[in-house]
Amino acid sequence: MKKERRNFFKKTFVLFAFIFISGKQTNSNIIIKNGWILNKADI
Amino acid sequence: MFLNLDKIKTINKTYDFCIIGSGPAGMTTAINLAKSGKEVLLLEAGDYNYTEQSQNVYTGQVIGDKYYKLEQMRARYLGGTSNYWAGYCRPLDARDFKSKSKFPETAWPIQKSDLDPFTEEACKILEIKSIENDQTISDANGINKIDFKFSPPVRFGLKYKKIIEKSKNLTTSLNANLTEIITDGKNVEKIVVKDYDNLQVEISATTFILATGGIENSRILLYNNKKTNGKLCGENTPIGNYWMEHPHATIGEVILNTTQNKKEYFSLTESKQNQLNILNSGLRLNHDFKYTGTKKTIANLACHAPTLSKWLFDKLDLNLICGKSIMSAWEQEPVYNNRIELSKTNKDLFDIPSTNLYWKKSENDIETIYKTSLQFGKYLIEKNLGRLRLFDWVLGEDDYPDQSSFGGGHHMGGTRMGTNINSSVVDSNCKVHKQDNLYIIGSSVFPSGGHANPTFTIVQLALRLSKHLLNKHTS
Numbered sequence: 328m329k330k331e332r333r334n335f336f337k338k339t340f341v342l343f344a345f346i347f348i349s350g351k352q353t354n355s356n357i358i359i360k361n362g363w364i365l366n367k368a369d370i
Numbered sequence: 371m372f373l374n375l376d377k378i379k380t381i382n383k384t385y386d387f388c389i390i391g392s393g394p395a396g397m398t399t400a401i402n403l404a405k406s407g408k409e410v411l412l413l414e415a416g417d418y419n420y421t422e423q424s425q426n427v428y429t430g431q432v433i434g435d436k437y438y439k440l441e442q443m444r445a446r447y448l449g450g451t452s453n454y455w456a457g458y459c460r461p462l463d464a465r466d467f468k469s470k471s472k473f474p475e476t477a478w479p480i481q482k483s484d485l486d487p488f489t490e491e492a493c494k495i496l497e498i499k500s501i502e503n504d505q506t507i508s509d510a511n512g513i514n515k516i517d518f519k520f521s522p523p524v525r526f527g528l529k530y531k532k533i534i535e536k537s538k539n540l541t542t543s544l545n546a547n548l549t550e551i552i553t554d555g556k557n558v559e560k561i562v563v564k565d566y567d568n569l570q571v572e573i574s575a576t577t578f579i580l581a582t583g584g585i586e587n588s589r590i591l592l593y594n595n596k597k598t599n600g601k602l603c604g605e606n607t608p609i610g611n612y613w614m615e616h617p618h619a620t621i622g623e624v625i626l627n628t629t630q631n632k633k634e635y636f637s638l639t640e641s642k643q644n645q646l647n648i649l650n651s652g653l654r655l656n657h658d659f660k661y662t663g664t665k666k667t668i669a670n671l672a673c674h675a676p677t678l679s680k681w682l683f684d685k686l687d688l689n690l691i692c693g694k695s696i697m698s699a700w701e702q703e704p705v706y707n708n709r710i711e712l713s714k715t716n717k718d719l720f721d722i723p724s725t726n727l728y729w730k731k732s733e734n735d736i737e738t739i740y741k742t743s744l745q746f747g748k749y750l751i752e753k754n755l756g757r758l759r760l761f762d763w764v765l766g767e768d769d770y771p772d773q774s775s776f777g778g779g780h781h782m783g784g785t786r787m788g789t790n791i792n793s794s795v796v797d798s799n800c801k802v803h804k805q806d807n808l809y810i811i812g813s814s815v816f817p818s819g820g821h822a823n824p825t826f827t828i829v830q831l832a833l834r835l836s837k838h839l840l841n842k843h844t845s
Contacts, residue, residue: 357748362622362759364747369757 388575393450395812396581402836404540416447430725443779449527457523458823466820476818479798512642584781587814610710615777626756651700
């Protein structure tokens, strides 16, 4: 039972971490340089 | 028919409706009420055409942010400010009527659906094709492609002059300046009107409708409320407060992977505005190179070869922009201290205090345009359409630009619509809370202004008011 609960929390944590990191990545792809709104790949 | 004020004095009758002001609000109301056969008197303070004498009555003082002279951007003769307008037409968005968590004072006591039934008729009056729905072109970044329709533009004085001449029950008197509103505290009994030769006439009507524009409606009410010790509107009513404009500015420049020359318009979706906790704004993509001669040719060429041109510009240190400028007109939050007051030192020709306009843009106004343009920049990246460069002031790295365009000449608020006499001047039917027979019509009743040019909404409201008044008179 304890193991199952631990697995549940583990999975939930991984899921939230994934969503968090994905979001960050999306936002961090955009940068503002000299007024230009750019994609990281632009520079 | 047109009648001089001395004839009106001789006739001395009680009209069903007396409308003061012949701009889009007053004229639309007058024409519609007259269609029903009611006796309507329309009073216009100016003449058929511009006169300096009439226009000078608009002189006033602006305190706060830089703004146009108050005798500019509005016209005091038959047809009112429709004699100047550019013809941009667009109804307000559904969200504009709602209260927002950060901006509760933007709430109207009516909804968009209350004005929608008058859209078709407003289109006919303004001589535009039907209004088209916005198209969401990016769910991720919440971008709507929006539409403006363009009236020829309709000049209300020219359009209706012949109809007035032929009409038997719509009497129009020019050079008729409202100088006093006489009330018993519950009903307006009569108004006093003067011409430029100082002829004074008292006018009686069952119902009075004030339609003198987004500054004058407040000035007239402030003056008469003071004169009657609050008997007209109430002692704590916010007359003149919550005045608003649509600030206009070029916010940046865009390089696009397209050569199309059409003007395009964008805004944020309702859900994105809610998510970002901001107000409404419209982005206008203009294909207008500011360069001339060789520079223009190079910039034009750059549109067709962006990679090559970027390399070339870097080498030559030219810093030319291939593409378009991006302009915005945005919503101002309704702020109590943005207001019209009566001048303590200056008076007009009729001994009525002139206008003092206190007007400042807030941090929330600038935040709205920053967050909106950032979304648009992200949208260009998402769809690989180009790149946007924002000016320093939009990014908060410089002061607001010292430019010639301060706003759209859109004078809104001051006699706002609401349910409470302590926070609004008129009710949801545009009736002054404290009077049974005095109505205000025009953009002065807007509790908030969205980003759309106000004329279309003014005409919708005037049509709605006409219907309400006719129903009231019939019952």
